[in-house]
Amino acid sequence: MNIRIALFLLLSLTVLALASFTVMVHAQDVPATSSAPMQATELEDPDSLRMLRDKLASVVAELRKKDEQVVAGEVRVIEPNYLEIDTIAGVVQKVELDEALTKYFRVVGAAKEEIEPKDMVLGAYVLVTGLRTDGSFTANEIYIDEHFDSKAGRVTELDATNLTLRLETFDKDILTVSVARSTTQELLNASGTLEASIFSRIKEGDTVHVVYAVSSLRTPVSAVTPTRLLVIPMGYLSK
Amino acid sequence: MTKESIIAIVLGLVLGVAVAFAVVFYTVQTQKEQNTQTQPDATVASVLVPSVVPPTVTVLRSLEITAPQSGTxxxxxxxxxxxxxxxxxxxxxxxxxxxxxxxTEQDSFSIDFPLVLGENAITVSAYHEGSVVPVQKKLYIYRLDP
Structure with a gap:
């Protein structure tokens, strides 16, 4: 090969290699971020340390609150270190108790009162707040509360003497509804708003929605005394 | 060194620099394009998105609760x-x-609903126009601070 051609190619390749290397190094440079690193002198300041500690504690508390879950259901087993709960989702949940950490309350109207662990009884409906870790659920707070459910259906029979009615529910069940003095009765009027009502305004063929307290999750419901009753007159939905 | 050798060296340098410039130019252009793709302009996105969303013509016969999530x-x-x-x-x-x-006047609805202390078992029933059987969804919302 002619030595001049070889020299020409060698020089070209050398310059090309040097230029490419420079470009590659430039392309891998990470752009500087706008956040400045914390200076060592800032950490030596007690106020800064306290603020940092408070901020960390706040973040941890927020994370704990964020991770906190609620399990609701009926107590079926009570042991010194754990409870077993039949949940509303239909599964059994074991709840670990911590003598130092777990607190017990009872919901009474618009307030909650602290109670003792011995006040926990089988069959009680409870709301348990806690953290789920490695498959176990540890209770922070346990609230004894009342559980409500609802059903709706069409009125098939009325007994004005005993203030009872029979509903064929949309689940295809038959439900006997006993209206009590404590039952709040409302009717959907022609203008589409709710108004207070009485039993005598209910007619066969009307649609009725009821909300009632549940005494046991596992017992099938065939008769209820509702807390709330809402009537949709027969003609309202078909107009 | 002969005259031909000097010419070869000069030509080699010129060609090398030219190719190097071409490589640098190409690399810079490619990086600019990649940056543009990974950081889309919000203004452009807000203009483009509505044009690809088809108009809603489907009549909903279901019930979807978008908030809150049950169990929270x-x-x-x-x-x-x-x-x-x-x-x-x-x-x-x-x-x-x-x-x-x-x-409802539109497909979506929003309603402010009171919560009591403890468990709030809330049933949402939807009677669609012409239907006498509701679609129902249950929500369990817990308020634990008085």
Missing amino acids: TAEGKTVAIRGNAGAKTLIIVQSAAKNQVLT
Whole structure:
């Protein structure tokens, strides 16, 4: 090969290699971020340390609150270190108790009162707040509360003497509804708003929605005394 | 060194620099294009998105609750229940605390509903226009701070 051609190619390749290397190094440079690193002198300041500690504690508390879950259901087993709960989702949940950490309350109207662990009884409906870790659920707070459910259906029979009615529910069940003095009765009027009502305004063929307290999750419901009753007159939905 | 050797060296340098410039130019252009793709302009996105969303013509016959998620805790004394049920749908929201009704004007609805302390078992029923059987969804919302 002619030595001049070889020299020409060698020089070209050398310059090309040097230029490419420079470009590659430039392309891998990470752009500087706008956040400045914390200076060592800032950490030596007690106020800064306290603020940092408070901020960390706040973040941890927020994370704990964020991770906190609620399990609701009926107590079926009570042991010194754990409870077993039949949940509303239909599964059994074991709840670990911590003598130092777990607190017990009872919901009474618009307030909650602290109670003792011995006040926990089988069959009680409870709301348990806690953290789920490695498959176990540890209770922070346990609230004894009342559980409500609802059903709706069409009125098939009325007994004005005993203030009872029979509903064929949309689940295809038959439900006997006993209206009590404590039952709040409302009717959907022609203008589409709710108004207070009485039993005598209910007619066969009307649609009725009821909300009632549940005494046991596992017992099938065939008769209820509702807390709330809402009537949709027969003609309202078909107009 | 002969005259031909000097010419070869000069030509080699010129060609090398030219190719190097071409490589640098190409690399810079490629990086600019990649940056543009990974950081889309918000203004452009807001202009483009509506043009690709088809107009809603489907009549909803279902009930979807978009907020809140069942099983969650709430801190206030009311909760905004939001969802989609279709227009002209009778919505009934019930709990032990209250009954509330509304008839939707659009597909979506929103209703502020009171919460009691403890568990709030809320049933949302939707009677679509012409239907006498409701679609129902249950929500469990917990308010634990008085």
